[in-house]
Amino acid sequence: MVPGREGIEGAMDEQNVIDIDMKGAPACGRCFMLVARFAPQVVASSGTYHRECFEAWYFGRYRKRPRLIAGAPDRHRFQVRDTEDLAA
Numbered sequence: 001m002v003p004g005r006e007g008i009e010g011a012m013d014e015q016n017v018i019d020i021d022m023k024g025a026p027a028c029g030r031c032f033m034l035v036a037r038f039a040p041q042v043v044a045s046s047g048t049y050h051r052e053c054f055e056a057w058y059f060g061r062y063r064k065r066p067r068l069i070a071g072a073p074d075r076h077r078f079q080v081r082d083t084e085d086l087a088a
């Protein structure tokens, strides 16, 4: 008798899914999940973040939304203009 075994196996299966088609993907600097190649993402000097993660972190810290610039180098990636905002 192994109580709860089914639940444990289910959780392990979910983790294994991450390995599929994620080779070379960077880990998000905030939630540490891998950032999919075509997911909206922010490339900052401190690392790569999911766009949602970055906005949530930035808003929590600076109380305003980050200025994100798309197309660097493709439309799934954003760069943040943070030098002006940080000085303000």
Ligand SMILES: [Zn+2]
Binding pocket: 028, 029, 030, 031, 032, 033, 049, 050, 053
């Ligand atoms: Zn994230």
